[in-house]
Amino acid sequence: MQSSRKLLAAFLAPAALLYTVFLLTPVSFFLAFGVMRYDAIDLFQPVLTLANFGRIVLDPFYRSIILLTLKIAALTTVFALLVGYPVAYVLARGQSAWRGVLMFLVVAPLMTGEIVRTYGWIVMLGSEGLVNRFLIALHIIHTPLQLLNTQTAVVVALVHILLPFMIFPLISALASQDADLVKAADTLGAGRLRAFIEVTLPLSRTGIMIGSLLVFTLSAGAVVTPALLGGKAVQMLGQTIYDLVLHTLNWPLASACASILLVLQLCFVTIQIRANRRAPRPG
Amino acid sequence: MLPAQADLTNRDGMAFATGLPVRNASHTLRALPPILLRLFVALVYLFLLGPIAVIVATSFSPTHSMAFPPPGFSVRWYAEFLHSDNFTAAFRFSLVLGISAAIIATVIGFFTAYAAKRLMQRHGGVVQSLAMLPLLIPHLLISISLLLVLNFVPIPDFASLLAGHVLICTPFTVAGIIASLDGVDAQLEAAAMTLGASRLTALFEVVVPLVAPGVLSAFLFAFVVSFGDVYIALFLSGPGTTTLPIEIFSYVQWESSPVIAAITTVQIIMIVVLGLVIEKLVGLRRIMRV
Numbered sequence: 001m002q003s004s005r006k007l008l009a010a011f012l013a014p015a016a017l018l019y020t021v022f023l024l025t026p027v028s029f030f031l032a033f034g035v036m037r038y039d040a041i042d043l044f045q046p047v048l049t050l051a052n053f054g055r056i057v058l059d060p061f062y063r064s065i066i067l068l069t070l071k072i073a074a075l076t077t078v079f080a081l082l083v084g085y086p087v088a089y090v091l092a093r094g095q096s097a098w099r100g101v102l103m104f105l106v107v108a109p110l111m112t113g114e115i116v117r118t119y120g121w122i123v124m125l126g127s128e129g130l131v132n133r134f135l136i137a138l139h140i141i142h143t144p145l146q147l148l149n150t151q152t153a154v155v156v157a158l159v160h161i162l163l164p165f166m167i168f169p170l171i172s173a174l175a176s177q178d179a180d181l182v183k184a185a186d187t188l189g190a191g192r193l194r195a196f197i198e199v200t201l202p203l204s205r206t207g208i209m210i211g212s213l214l215v216f217t218l219s220a221g222a223v224v225t226p227a228l229l230g231g232k233a234v235q236m237l238g239q240t241i242y243d244l245v246l247h248t249l250n251w252p253l254a255s256a257c258a259s260i261l262l263v264l265q266l267c268f269v270t271i272q273i274r275a276n277r278r279a280p281r282p283g
Numbered sequence: 284m285l286p287a288q289a290d291l292t293n294r295d296g297m298a299f300a301t302g303l304p305v306r307n308a309s310h311t312l313r314a315l316p317p318i319l320l321r322l323f324v325a326l327v328y329l330f331l332l333g334p335i336a337v338i339v340a341t342s343f344s345p346t347h348s349m350a351f352p353p354p355g356f357s358v359r360w361y362a363e364f365l366h367s368d369n370f371t372a373a374f375r376f377s378l379v380l381g382i383s384a385a386i387i388a389t390v391i392g393f394f395t396a397y398a399a400k401r402l403m404q405r406h407g408g409v410v411q412s413l414a415m416l417p418l419l420i421p422h423l424l425i426s427i428s429l430l431l432v433l434n435f436v437p438i439p440d441f442a443s444l445l446a447g448h449v450l451i452c453t454p455f456t457v458a459g460i461i462a463s464l465d466g467v468d469a470q471l472e473a474a475a476m477t478l479g480a481s482r483l484t485a486l487f488e489v490v491v492p493l494v495a496p497g498v499l500s501a502f503l504f505a506f507v508v509s510f511g512d513v514y515i516a517l518f519l520s521g522p523g524t525t526t527l528p529i530e531i532f533s534y535v536q537w538e539s540s541p542v543i544a545a546i547t548t549v550q551i552i553m554i555v556v557l558g559l560v561i562e563k564l565v566g567l568r569r570i571m572r573v
Binding site for chain 1: 320321323324327328330331332333334335337338341348349350352390391392394395397398402403410413414416417419420421422423424425427428429430431432434446447449450453457482483504507510511512513514517518528531532535536539543544547550551554555557558559562
């Protein structure tokens with residue numbers, strides 16, 4: 001018993017050390033900066049203040065950034081859910097021989113990383129890109145549309161980039177459901193749509209929750225995609241933190257912004273859990 | 284109460300009385316939605332893969348224009364990539380960083396996964412959840428925090444970048460190796476220990492060979508995660524420690540040229556090959572199950 005305890009401690013030590021030294025300590029240290037006074041030379045003065053948070057809440061510039069971040073993250077989450085659900089449904093329920101291939105095609109793009117896929121959208125949405133050429137060929141438009149540097153471009157690319165994070169939790173939730181439940185509803189005359197709305201959908205709530213949480217979190221903190229596809233038209237919280245740290249060197253304000261980002265996530269989690277509790281519980 | 288059960292009480296009499304006609308009517312109606320559903324899913328796949336296909340096509344453009352479809356075929360942008368010192372250096376650096384980070388994350392992930400799965404009776408699930416922590420904290424925040432530490436503690440740039448990458452890879456190696464351990468009967472180790480092997484001997488001679496494909500897949504996946512990362516490197520890259528995604532990011536901010544398409548195509552091919560290897564070894568989904 002004694003030796004197995006020692007072994008357990010030895011096996012867990014590397015991860016514990018890694019997470020404590022390089023994750024928890026630095027992140028807490030950085031977040032503590034949010035209540036410190038800004039100093040141009042020493043990064044901060046050891047004086048407690050709420051001025052940084054006050055500035056973010058009161059200054060219309062920062063307020064509009066927070067609202068835009070919420071808007072983009074919410075739109076991305078909703079569209080990822082609408083687009084991802086049918087795919088997850090087919091992948092979880094389908095028995096086709098293509099299932100493995102289709103599954104692979106969802107993960108493979110995810111593995112290429114955000115920069116590669118953002119670049120793909122730069123090429124797609126340019127004035128001579130595929131989308132504009134296609135619309136002109138169909139005579140829907142005559143002059144190229146300005147697609148880059150718009151909020152739409154950022155939302156479209158974020159949905160594309162984060163879609164696998166929505167699809168996988170949904171597949172897990174849908175695959176763990178008893179398929180006989182739908183058959184039972186069908187036998188009882190519920191019809192396909194009704195069986196879906198009253199049986200399948202409520203039972204996949206956990207997947208919807210986890211998927212939305214991941215997509216919301218990742219899109220709210222995005223930097224690279226809004227910077228490259230949104231240009232000056234889309235200033236989100238992530239880019240603001242980036243600029244504050246690398247250009248303005250205002251670490252306390254950057255830290256306060258980061259806290260706001262975490263609070264937004266926390267609110268989102270709370271709303272989701274509340275909604276989950278309030279909904280009628282099946283089974 | 285199940286919604287389906289509610290249906291039963293509402294109209295079981297009716298459903299049984301008119302059983303046959305109801306089923307026939309729903310059969311004709313039922314043929315329609317699956318076609319629409321498949322069409323929709325096909326469009327989503329087009330959306331998922333379109334931008335990647337467009338990158339590959341653009342990389343063979345003979346001109347400097349980013350127009351699509353490209354006006355011909357050439358490999359000049361691949362030659363350009365090979366002759367550009369910045370990009371080849373960044374590519375090499377990303378390879379070294381990815382392999383180092385993946386090795387460390389796999390070793391740490393293995394010990395953590397084994398401890399959570401085999402050495403703990405009750406709190407294994409807690410350890411597993413805690414291991415996922417780096418996925419829940421925005422990577423941007425991890426990166427800035429490590430940069431801040433650099434301001435106070437003199438550690439080399441490479442070390443902080445490596446630490447950041449090990450952090451973001453570890454959740455995947457832990458999850459992947461736990462999934463592999465699930466497939467190995469714990470009785471096998473017990474049997475080895477009954478026959479006189481120490482726990483460590485049983486671990487290295489019984490468990491390790493059995494989970495080797497899972498461990499290798501975890502390693503490859505960790506490499507891919509590190510290679511594709513922008514957020515950790517965003518703050519921790521410096522002269523001599525610039526990763527490929529950061530080199531591309533800083534280039535694309537100012538200009539656009541098919542040379543980026545050529546570089547990313549090389550990266551896409553590498554990742555697809557690694558993905559296929561993982562798929563063959565254990566299946567990609569088992570690692571993605573985080």
